[in-house]
Amino acid sequence: MDTEVTGIVERKTPLYDTHVKYKGKIVPFAGYLLPVQYDTGVIGEHMAVRTRCGLFDVSHMxxxxxxxxxxxxxxxxxxxxxxxxxxxxxxxxxxxxxxxxxxxxxxxxxxxxxxxxxxxxxxxxxxxxxxxxxxxxxxxxxxxxxxxSVAQLALQGPKAMDVLKKVAKEEEIPDKYYTCRFDCMIGDVRCIISKTGYTGEDGVEIYMAPEDAPGMWELLMDNGREEGLIPCGLGARDTLRLEASMPLYGHEMDDSISPKEAGLGIFVKMDKEDFIGKKALEEKGPLTRKRVGLKVTGRGIIREHQPVYIGDRQIGMTTSGTHCPYLGYPAAMALVDIGYKEPGTAVEVEVRGRRVAAEVVKLPFYKR
Incomplete structure (x- = not known):
């Protein structure tokens, strides 16, 4: 399903009408029309996922x-x-x-x-x-x-598994993080249940045929009433992943940032015989910059692409930033020169011509 918006064709996920019904505020994102938030608002949705559970449409993946x-x-x-x-x-x-x-x-x-x-x-x-x-x-x-031919829902939060156990057989629910069960049934829908997510919380991602997605959404919402399950949009998805310090493509990494610089060295197996980029990573030698966490100690909120200073010297650039609703303070991730990566390092970030004080902290900001 496509629709024309400002001359660009934006696609609708199979849940577009469901989002409208639930009063989602629809915005264009990655070529799709998706809810940025619902009536609860980004902070309310964020807190629901941290303390109870939330349901996301991630069919655009x-x-x-x-x-x-x-x-x-x-x-x-x-x-x-x-x-x-x-x-x-x-x-x-x-x-x-x-x-x-x-x-x-x-x-x-x-x-x-x-x-x-x-x-x-x-x-x-x-x-x-x-x-x-x-x-x-x-x-x-x-x-x-x-x-x-695939739709995807993410059911996330400390109560997510309680909701899932009402609609799926115990033996079809994966028990370990980063495992999945193929060919499962939730209600009368055949699906894949994966114990993964992008929020820093417990929960699952569920894959199914597009035509089954609206029914799956309603089944989960109906069964999650007791647990306080609410629909969540892109806004909360972003604040949750940032609070949990999960990198986002186009921010913490891109075609010019290496996985090691992005703090993903654990996923780079240099002892493997070969892979695309291995030679370049070997030739780069020791790291000259690294992703770090910044906690605001002054007044203000740091956003992406803002310069990081110590005195007159620019030592890096922020990659993502926001106010972290659960932690209660503004934070950001940044790529900084390697000499300034130690926690406790005092820095300033330039926000619209004004310096905001911050300090380097260990990642992740939030861990359940």
Missing amino acids: GEIICKGKDALKNLNMLLTNDYTVMAEGQARYSPMCNEEGGVVDDLIVYKVRDDCYFIVVNASNKDKDYAWMKAHQSGDVVFEDISD
Whole structure:
């Protein structure tokens, strides 16, 4: 479903009419029309996910199948993480680098079975990622973009599993973080249940056919009344991920920022035989800049792309920033020169011509 907005074709997710019904404030995002918030407001939605539970439409995300005899070989070449030893139903996060060691995207790969993997990519990068994979494929492998046949809901928060247990069989609910169960039933809907999320809370992401999404939404909302389940929009999704210090493509990483600079070195397996970008990362040598957390100690809210100073010297640039509703203070993430990465380092951030005092803190800001 498409609609014309200011000359650009914006797509609707299968839940567009549901968002309108629930009084979602619709905005264009990554080529889709999505709710930025509902009547509760961003702060109310954020607090619901931290203390109870919230439901998000993330059907704009991209899904790609990688299958064939050389599927594993291709994944290990495309991605910085190592997928060699992996159980069926296991999920693994990875950056995907370009030849210069910058990040094309970050994504999650699920192992369906030997020679078949389910890949979830960022909405705004889906076409770029798919083209990149196709351009670098080798041997007996097929990459297939199945995004249009998949809808996705995220049920997140400390009470999320209580809601899920009302509508799904215990044995079909994954128990470990970063694992999933394929071919599950929630109500009468066939789906994938994945114990993952982008909020820093417990919860699941549920994949299903687009036509089943509105019914799934209503089933979860009906069964989540007791737990205080409310619909949540893009605004709370962003404040939650920032509070939990989760990087966002186009902010904490991009084609010019390496995964190591973004603080994702744990997902870069340099002992792997090879992967795209490995040589460039080796040649870069020791890190010269690093992602850090900044806690505002002065007055003001820091946003993205604002210069970070010590005295007259600019030492970096913020990548994301907001007021953290649950923690109760403004915070930001920034890329700073490596010599200033230690927690406790006092800095200033220039906000519209005015300096705001902050200090470097250890990430994540929030951990459940």
